[in-house]
Amino acid sequence: MQHPQLPGVVLLGDPHLGKAFKTGTPPHRMGDRDKIQFDTFKQSLLTIPDNTHLHVCMGDLFDRPHVPESLVLRVYRTYKQACAGHPDTTFVLIEGNHDASRDASKASSFDVLAHLLDGIPNMVVVQTDPQIVASAGQEYLFVPWVLGKDAEEVVAHLPSGCPFAAVFGHWDLDNFKGAEDLNVLPYETLSKVTDVVVTGHIHIAENRTYGDMLVIGTGSMLPCSHAEDPLEELYVTRSRKTVLAALEEKPDVYFNHHLRVELEPHEDPLAGIDCLSLTHKRVAAEGLEDVTTQVDDFDLKTIFFDVMAEEGVTPDLTDELWKQL
Known part of the structure; x- marks a missing residue:
């Protein structure tokens, strides 16, 4: 994404590569969402506008501290290709809280x-300490997430009197944990x-202002749950009746x-819909029940295929074994 306040700068929201997308996923669609995730990341790096002088990944490149080595290698090759193909662009990668190892003695991915x-x-990879990067005649400051350090502490010794064109980091916009929240954006210091x-x-x-300072929250690269997708880019919730009508008109609409299918108390769950994942939620008389367990979680066939996939059993053999049960 680009923001009008930052011409020539491409912002990549948290990619969360390596996140497991399994709940409600049909066996034959396993890995499809992972591919969408990586392809979106790759496109952001390789198809930047001609006037781009900075490309910034805003943290949480990986969803957890340790991901498969094959994924690390793919990311490395993508960055290497992007840097070689755009020599006039500086690529900046900020370490986020999901990236960092919680054990200082163990290296993370x-x-x-x-x-x-x-x-x-x-x-430029930003870890441990803030870094200043000069680009297009201006200076930009990049601040990593640092394990065990208060956000204020990380930026406590910034140079004064030399304003930055922008400061980039990986912070909460609000204090959700009181004194325990170490990662609240240091508004006063940065202003x-x-x-x-x-x-x-x-x-x-989300965008907001603090006095004369504009704060741009990029959001994730792609939404990873229904709660994170108000525009229904990937996650949609529909009534059972609406789903059936839409499928009648266009079988591959989802x-x-x-x-996520909303079910009235008397309605049965749906199955066999070709989608990235299928889950259900009961609608009580007074509204949606606040439940986290989905009807699909208890589908024996899905569980069987999930376990076989995790153990590296091929789809053909898994299907044959299922038929023998």
Whole structure:
């Protein structure tokens, strides 16, 4: 994404690569959402506008500290290709809270990636300490998430009197945990050194102001739940009646969506819909029940196919074994 306040800067919201998308996923669609996730990430790096001088990944590149080595290698190759194809663009990668290892004695996948990327001239990986990057005649400040450090502490020793064109980080916009929340955006401190702050971490895009300072929350690269997708880009909720009518008109209408079906007390769950995932939620007389367990979680066939996939059993053999049960 680009913001009018930051011409020539491409912002990539938290990608969360390596996130497991399994709940309600039909066996034959396993891996499809993972592919969408990586393809979107790859497109952001390789198809930037010609005038781009900065590309910034706002943190949480990975969904957890340790992801498969094959994924780390794919990400490395993508960044290497992007840097080589756009030598006039500086690519910045900020470490987020999902990227960092909680055990200082163990390297994370992000640590390994940072080591692989070291030495590429137009690649900057931001870990441990804030970094200043000069680009297009201006200076930008990049602030990582640091385990065990208060956000104020991380930016406590910024140079004064030299305003930055923008400051980028990985913060909460609001204090949700009281004194325990160490990651609240340091509004007052940053307002003294910049007029524009960009943050990842929050999952739904949001802009706000603090005095004269604009705060841009990028949101995640793609929504990862119904709660994170108010525009229904990927996650849709429909009544059973609406779903059946839509399928009658276009059988593949939900092919690239995570579908949640609202069921009246007397209605049965649906099955066999070709979608990224299918879940159900009961509607009580007074409204939606607040339940987290989906009807589909107890589908024996789905559980069987999920376990076989996790153990590396091929789809053909899994199907044959299922038929023998």
